[in-house]
Amino acid sequence: MSISAQQTGQKKGQKKIAIIGAGCAGWSLAARADQLSASRIELFKKQDNHASHSWGFWQMPWLLDAVSQTRKKWNKWQIITHNGCAEHHSATHPYCSLQSDVWIKSCSQKFLSAKTQTSITEVPVRKTEKNRVITSEDKSDFDVIYDSRPPVADTNILLQHFRGLEIRAAKPVFNPEVAILMDFRVSQENGIHFMYVLGYDEYTALVESTFFSLSPHHDEVYEAAIREYLNTVFHLDDFEIIHSESGVIPMGRVSRVDSNPFLLAIGSNAGTIRPSSGYAFSFIQKQIEQFTSQNTNPKSPHKKYDLWMDSVFLSVLKSNPEKAPNLFLKLAKYLSGDAFARFLSGDAKITDYAFVIYSMPKWLFICHAFKVIVGSQKRTTR
Ligand SMILES: Cc1cc2nc3c(=O)[nH]c(=O)nc-3n(C[C@H](O)[C@H](O)[C@H](O)COP(=O)(O)OP(=O)(O)OC[C@H]3O[C@@H](n4cnc5c(N)ncnc54)[C@H](O)[C@@H]3O)c2cc1C
Structure with a gap:
């Protein structure tokens, strides 16, 4: 299925561009369609359902558009262990939470209303292993192909794996003024383990059980840990689950999903995930800002x-x-x-x-x- 966008006929350049993958990097680049000096841009989107989740990052100069769309910002955050608590404060770099569906919706509006001719092609799931846009006939169709399909992680590296529940508590227990980035007062039996708690208001919070270990766990492990934590630390056992999210992020070396030099890797496929933290949103925006404003090929945003x-x-x-x-x-x-x-x-x-x-x-x-x-x-x- 192909969805055609507004076509004003105002050509800004002659390049035909393909963007493979409609995740964070694919959409963030597509939103800059008018900066890419292209005559046509086609976004290849896998026909899967991405559930919305939150992206956390610190406000930085290259993130102003994202910051303007955040659900909430915290000027204070904590790291807690059994041995103490460190509390940080920043007026300049608050911690922000952005919903992925809000970001993707705004990117898709910018893409589909661009002056450049833009379109979205949905790739059936069954075809995605050998994506048709990277077959030889298609190569001649495009002058530039940006590839944002997920990379291949080295074996035996640490993974950051997590499951979060957005909950609505029956009583006011959360502090919406302070984000808890890491609370290690949980069992360490199944790997390095902490809770991430973003209190949106006194009743509503995202509570995420996060592990650093070599392999992910079953959903029940994270959910049991969240329930026990809420009970022990917040004395809370009466709550409604509004939404859940989960992920597995490689913490270490990754290789491009396809080493074909014709494909320009972007996003996590280009190593934007910060290995020690799993944070990627901020680095994806930094990478895209750098290469679109300098009109160069994408490069690693990390020093x-x-x-x-x-x-x-x-x-x-x-x-x-x-x-x-x-x-x-x-x-x-x-x-x-x-x-x-x-x-x-x-x-x-x-x-x-x-x-x-x-x-x-x-x-x-x-x-x-x-x-x-x-x-x-x-x-x-x-
Ligand atoms: C639940 C969750 C929470 C996260 N929270 C944070 C956070 O708080 N802060 C932070 O900085 N980072 C966070 N991350 C990590 C990071 O921001 C994401 O992994 C980010 O989405 C990476 O963007 P990407 O575009 O490189 O990859 P993705 O967003 O994974 O996009 C890749 C896209 O490629 C598509 N695709 C795959 N194969 C094909 C194919 N053959 N043809 C076409 N399309 C294809 C996939 O469907 C997908 O849409 C989180 C990740 C998850 C999953």
Whole structure:
């Protein structure tokens, strides 16, 4: 099925562009149709039902459009363990929550009302393994193909896997002024585990059970953990589930789904997921802003030393999962709210890096830095 958009006939360029995949990156790029100097842009969308979910990020200069559409912002956030709580405050970089359906709707309105000729082609699920847009006949149809299909993750890497429930409580228990980004006061038996609680108002919150481990769990594991947490920490057992969301995000090296150089990878397929945190929304917007405004090919939005620090951090976490709660708490305690937001958004200053390094146990990190260097040398000599 092909849905044609408004065609004004006003050509801005001669390029015919295909965008494969209508997720976060595909839609975010499609919304910039008029900046792509193309005569025609076709978005290839898989015929699947994406349930809406929330994207969290810190307000940054490249996110103003997304910030204007957020459901809620928090100027305060916490990291909690059995040993204490770090609370951050930032007036400049509040933590924001954006609903994916709101973002995609606004992107699709911009795409379909662009001056450039735009269309959406729905790809039947059964055809998606060998997508027809990347067959040789189609290659000649397009001058540029952006590929946002999900990447292939290395085996044996940590995964961030989670299930969240948006609930409406029978009594007012949530604090809508403070987002809880990590509360480690939950069982650590099945992997590094914390709760993420976004209180939208005193009654309504997204409560997410998140693990870092090598494989995902059954839905019941996350749901049982959420119920136990709500009961223990909020003394709440009477609530209605409004909506649920879940995901599995690779924390480590990923490879492009298709290495064909004709395809320009974007989004998670181009390594935008920040390995140590699983955050991707902010980096996808940064990547798209960079290459559309500079009229270049997409490149990684991450700095090389951020990726290197992340691999050392992940090596520590993988070998010492029991240390995770205190490492995150220490990191949060040594950084100000602004520095924490900048560091996790890939926009850290030199002084922020100094505090990050200072906050971590030196000997442990030096050992793992060597391990990472030896591992990468082995990979390059193979
Ligand atoms: C539930 C959930 C919550 C998340 N929360 C956060 C958060 O709070 N903050 C944050 O920064 N990140 C978050 N993330 C991570 C990240 O933002 C997402 O993974 C992001 O969607 C990645 O965007 P993408 O476009 O690269 O991939 P996707 O959004 O996965 O899009 C890929 C698209 O390609 C399509 N596709 C696949 N094969 C084909 C094919 N053959 N032909 C055509 N289309 C195809 C898929 O249908 C999909 O629509 C979350 C992820 C999930 C799943």
